[in-house]
Amino acid sequence: MHEMGIANSILEGVAKELRSRPGSRAIQVGVRIGELAGVDPGSLSFAFEALTIDTPFAALKLDVEYVAPRSRCRECNREFEVRNYELFCPACGSLNSTRISGDELEFKYLEIDEAEDEAVKCCDLEVNKK
Amino acid sequence: MNRVPMEGKVLNENARVAAELRERFSERHVFVVNLISSPGSGKTTLLEKTLEAFPRDSRVAVLTGDLQTENDANRLKRYGFPVKQIVTGGTCHLDARMIEKHIADWDLSQLDLLIVENVGNLVCPSSYDLGETAKIVLLSVTEGEDKPLKYPSIFFKSELMVLTKTDLLPYVPFDSSLAIANARLVHPEMEVVKVACLAGDGLREWMSWLEQRRQIFLSRLAQPVGQGI
Numbered sequence: 281m282h283e284m285g286i287a288n289s290i291l292e293g294v295a296k297e298l299r300s301r302p303g304s305r306a307i308q309v310g311v312r313i314g315e316l317a318g319v320d321p322g323s324l325s326f327a328f329e330a331l332t333i334d335t336p337f338a339a340l341k342l343d344v345e346y347v348a349p350r351s352r353c354r355e356c357n358r359e360f361e362v363r364n365y366e367l368f369c370p371a372c373g374s375l376n377s378t379r380i381s382g383d384e385l386e387f388k389y390l391e392i393d394e395a396e397d398e399a400v401k402c403c404d405l406e407v408n409k410k
Numbered sequence: 411m412n413r414v415p416m417e418g419k420v421l422n423e424n425a426r427v428a429a430e431l432r433e434r435f436s437e438r439h440v441f442v443v444n445l446i447s448s449p450g451s452g453k454t455t456l457l458e459k460t461l462e463a464f465p466r467d468s469r470v471a472v473l474t475g476d477l478q479t480e481n482d483a484n485r486l487k488r489y490g491f492p493v494k495q496i497v498t499g500g501t502c503h504l505d506a507r508m509i510e511k512h513i514a515d516w517d518l519s520q521l522d523l524l525i526v527e528n529v530g531n532l533v534c535p536s537s538y539d540l541g542e543t544a545k546i547v548l549l550s551v552t553e554g555e556d557k558p559l560k561y562p563s564i565f566f567k568s569e570l571m572v573l574t575k576t577d578l579l580p581y582v583p584f585d586s587s588l589a590i591a592n593a594r595l596v597h598p599e600m601e602v603v604k605v606a607c608l609a610g611d612g613l614r615e616w617m618s619w620l621e622q623r624r625q626i627f628l629s630r631l632a633q634p635v636g637q638g639i
Contacts, residue, residue: 282502282503282533282534282537282538286420286421286537289420289421289422289423289424290420292423293416293418293420293422297414297416301414307411309416310416311420315562316562316563316566316567316596317537317563318533318534318536318537318561318563318564319537349566351598365559365595365596367595367598376598377598378598378599379566379596379597379598382566383563383566383567385419385420385421385537386417386418386419386420387416387417387418387419387420388415388416389413389414389415389416390413390414390416391411391412391413391414392411392412392413392414393411393412394411394412
């Protein structure tokens with residue numbers, strides 16, 4: 281569905297980051313997606329591959345951290361991870377909680393090969409000429 | 411090899427435009443709601459009844475999204491309020507840029523309420539902030555009570571669930587209290603209004619929810635910066 285647009289936005293984010301690091305090559309990009317974000321990790325990986333194939337980003341890997349929602353208990357203030365919609369506070373058993381996260385769709389990190397310094401590049405050129 | 415931290419939302423560009431829109435709406439005191447549901451759960455019918463109920467001098471406008479056709483806009487224009495169709499041409503959701511483009515020639519200072527009817531889709535619209543004050547999800551009684559559990563994203567992000575077509579309850583095996591309980595599993599603070607648009611039931615509650623929520627929006631605008639929506 282809309283995963284293609286999201287994959288494209290990830291690539292735009294990577295391209296922007298690389299512009300501030302001339303000569304660097306992106307190897308892997310990490311993103312965090314909440315289970316309530318409405319984004320399917322499988323579809324996203326598929327869209328990402330489809331968009332990068334035969335492009336300069338072909339070797340770029342996508343690392344998705346799929347995270348469960350978290351709630352905070354209104355009785356004892358404990359924060360806890362919500363699995364299978366079970367809203368009981370693990371500390372006090374109260375059902376009175378408020379959802380504090382779950383719809384993340386954000387960047388985490390970018391793994392890059394740093395630009396080599398000019399001297400090395402020049403040598404490489406010399407070698408290539410031979 | 412080096413790992414550098416990257417921050418920010420993936421849909422950064424949409425988030426940026428949405429934040430600009432939200433600021434414009436706030437400056438002009440326009441309360442904006444984003445209606446989201448599956449196709450056929452009654453968004454346009456609810457809008458027809460809503461526009462019918464507003465006095466003719468109300469400062470209300472509607473943007474309605476669909477993949478194709480101007481049908482919805484034509485249905486809604488009959489009530490005399492400004493209505494624009496957003497034809498997405500295949501895109502399964504509205505995004506902030508589409509809103510920006512379609513309100514470009516509207517004078518926002520002449521509006522109190524802007525209702526955005528999203529593309530009929532329970533999944534994709536939930537990822538795209540349109541600069542709205544509140545998202546509202548519709549669930550019709552001809553659907554399953556477990557829709558909130560199957561499509562949690564939009565129920566998580568909506569302030570209000572409008573349960574529609576309740577006049578059909580005698581004919582369908584739909585348990586309203588189970589549907590509401592499911593919605594509150596995903597979003598404990600979910601508010602609920604039940605309507606039967608064709609029978610006219612619940613419309614008063616719906617209209618008063620809109621007005622009360624608009625008053626909250628206006629009172630938050632009056633608070634110091636940082637205390638807003």
